Amino acid sequence: MPAPEIDPGNHVRWVVSVVVALVQYLVLGVAMYITPQYFKTDLHTSALSGRAWLNELLTGHPDRIFIALGMRRHVFLALVFQLRALGYIEAQNAHIMLDESLAIFLYTCVTGLAIDHVAERFQHSHTTISEHFRKILDILCSGDFYNRYVHLPAADDPVPEAITTNPKWWPYFRNVLARNRKGGVTQNCLAAVSFSMRFLFFVSGWDGCSSDASMYNNARLAGFTIPPGKCYLADAGFGICDALLVPYRSTRYHLAEWARWAQRPQNAKELYNLRHASARNVVERIFGVVKHRWTILTRAPHYDMQTQSRIPSALIALHNFILDHDETDLDHWLGKEDSLDNLMGRPRNTNIDFGRLATSMNTTAAEKRRAENVRDRLAQAMWADYLAYLQMEVGQYYYDQLQPEALD
Incomplete structure (x- = not known):
């Protein structure tokens, strides 16, 4: 039986349709890749920025800042003043001031929340939140601050x-x-x-x-x-x-x-x-x-072990600082x-030898x-x-x- 003849016109139309389909898929793929690059949807768009929220805490009901940051307003301001007195001053072009950096650290420690939740609260990127958390951690663990508030008693101190x-x-x-x-x-x-x-x-x-x-x-x-x-x-x-x-x-x-x-x-x-x-x-x-x-x-913090090991030391120094500045704490x-x-x-363990x-x-x-x-x-x-x-x-x-x- 002789092979059926192929209509040259149909063959050309089939090839053209395949090429058109491939081009359409290619254009769609390129569009899907390019569109987010040129038409991004910003993540942190809340009108209540971290700066604005901190200002609310500082000027609002006194219990709000205590609940959110673990200390009273006057203690927070005294801590900011103390850190600046020790030489920790922001650069002139810094878009996050020292008090907001401190609020990021305190809020993270009070709530124990993951970085993405803290980023949503302060309307900053994950990288920025992590950077400022570590910045304050370094300050609180430094000898300038830590040794000022955590130290052994002297031999001639009076009996408690x-x-x-x-x-x-x-x-x-x-x-x-x-x-x-x-x-x-x-x-x-x-x-x-x-x-x-x-x-x-x-x-x-x-x-x-x-x-x-x-x-x-x-x-x-x-x-x-x-x-x-x-x-x-x-x-x-x-x-x-x-x-x-x-x-x-x-x-x-x-x-x-x-x-x-x-x-x-x-x-x-x-x-x-x-x-x-x-x-x-x-x-x-x-x-x-x-x-x-x-x-x-x-709970386990969302940081590497080296950072985790320093968090308790920073917080016990803060504990002493708070007691020095708030007799009712x-x-x-x-x-x-x-x-x-x-x-x-x-x-704690009744089976310890x-x-x-x-x-x-x-x-x-x-x-x-x-x-x-x-x-x-x-x-x-x-x-x-x-x-x-x-x-x-x-x-x-x-x-x-x-x-x-x-x-x-």
């Missing part, structure tokens, strides 16, 4: 009033400078805090496997010095030594345990542990305050004590025995005074019930 005015602590804790804690924010940290709820020393960035003892040893290399004859209150994970006054292990300690059982101490060790826990409770409270003020400390947070994390000294952690500290056998003797003398003195109080105030019967108990 919280001790001298509390008969349960005085004179037993007269050589105590402050309290120590290994804590968890978004990473492990080691902090020393005063009885007035200020941070005296703070280092962070350790991994989650770091023990209290190893962190303490490293902190001493980082400048954590304790004057001779003085000490810090610390939990049992640090081990006993001349510089740290720790509780007795295998003896009821945490305030939650005492509240649950509603019992009086039955011996010198229990009384010592109860008063030790009561004195250290400010550590739990101060961590509760900073974690409620700065939500970023309770703590009233707000401590009024919410029922919701503060670990407020009543709950055990404190004995193993204690042996990892660089403590000689002689120093350990010396520290144990000091602790025993304190416990015995507390117990003797406590029994005398019971005999006088409570009655002979209860005194007789406790009298046989001694320091085991």
